[in-house]
Amino acid sequence: xxxxxxELESDLGPNSWILDIHNDPFFDFFSEEAHILRSPxxxxxxxxxxxxxxxxxxxPEDADRELxxxxxxxxxxxxxxxxxxxxEYEVLHDMMEMSKSLNSRKSELATxxxxxxxxxxxxxxxxxxLYLISNRYIDGRLGEVIExxxxxLDITSLPYxxxxxx
Numbered sequence: 001x002x003x004x005x006x007e008l009e010s011d012l013g014p015n016s017w018i019l020d021i022h023n024d025p026f027f028d029f030f031s032e033e034a035h036i037l038r039s040p041x042x043x044x045x046x047x048x049x050x051x052x053x054x055x056x057x058x059x060p061e062d063a064d065r066e067l068x069x070x071x072x073x074x075x076x077x078x079x080x081x082x083x084x085x086x087x088e089y090e091v092l093h094d095m096m097e098m099s100k101s102l103n104s105r106k107s108e109l110a111t112x113x114x115x116x117x118x119x120x121x122x123x124x125x126x127x128x129x130l131y132l133i134s135n136r137y138i139d140g141r142l143g144e145v146i147e148x149x150x151x152x153l154d155i156t157s158l159p160y161x162x163x164x165x166x
Contacts, residue, residue, distance in 0.1 A: 001027065001030050001031035001044065002031060004044055005021055005022070005027065005031075008021060008078070009021075011074065012071065012074065015067055015071070018064065018067055018068065018071050019051070019055070019071055019075075021051075024051075025145050025148065025149065026047060026050075026051070026129070026145060026149075027047070029141075029142060029145045030043055030044065030047050030138070034139070035138055035139040035141065035142065036137075036138060036139075037136050037137055037138055037139060038136070038137055039086075039088070039137055041082050041083075041085075041086045041088070042083070042086075042088055042091050042132070042137050043132060043137055043138050044082060045078075045079045045082035045083045045088070045091070046079075046091070046095065046128045046129065046131065046132050046137075047129070048075045048076075048078050048079045048082070049075070049076065049079040049095055049099075049128050050126060050127075050128040050129050051075055052072050052073075052075035052076045052079065053099070053102065053128070054125060055068075055071065055072050055075065056068075056069070056072040057106075057158065057159060057160070058159075059159055079095075080092070083095075094131065095128060095131075098127050098128060098131065101127075102123075102124060102127055105120075105124060106124060106160040107160070109124075109160045109161060110159070110160040115155070115161055116161075118150065121150070121153075121155060121158075121161075122146060122150055124158075124160075125146075125149075125150075125153075126146045126149075129142060129146060130143075130146070
């Protein structure tokens, strides 16, 4: 995982600050080899995928908008490259199906008036990581990191929850 962090920083150069991966509890968790049950490359790819989904859900400052989109696209491209290099097409298919479901639900929430329950918010934010747990790629203690993140979350900061109707 440290090699992946260095690669991300190198590729993004002076703009690597935008991802802030050194202060990310998920990158820290995935860095401990004892948590990885199998297929480290799948874990890394899905971490990048989940990071990209949540990163692109944030609304950047106007001055950072282009860099924000490019950084998210970069994370997605790394996800695709890792899985295709290892011929992990089933995982790729599963993530694409999940992405469609997540995006459809986020769109519904953005236009609706009823907020999701906490369990659904957890799925919206961490569905790909929950996939890793349920498919035994990673130690279930990842759930504790997800729970801690959920406890620190201001749900109104999510654009699909706090959509401004005008």
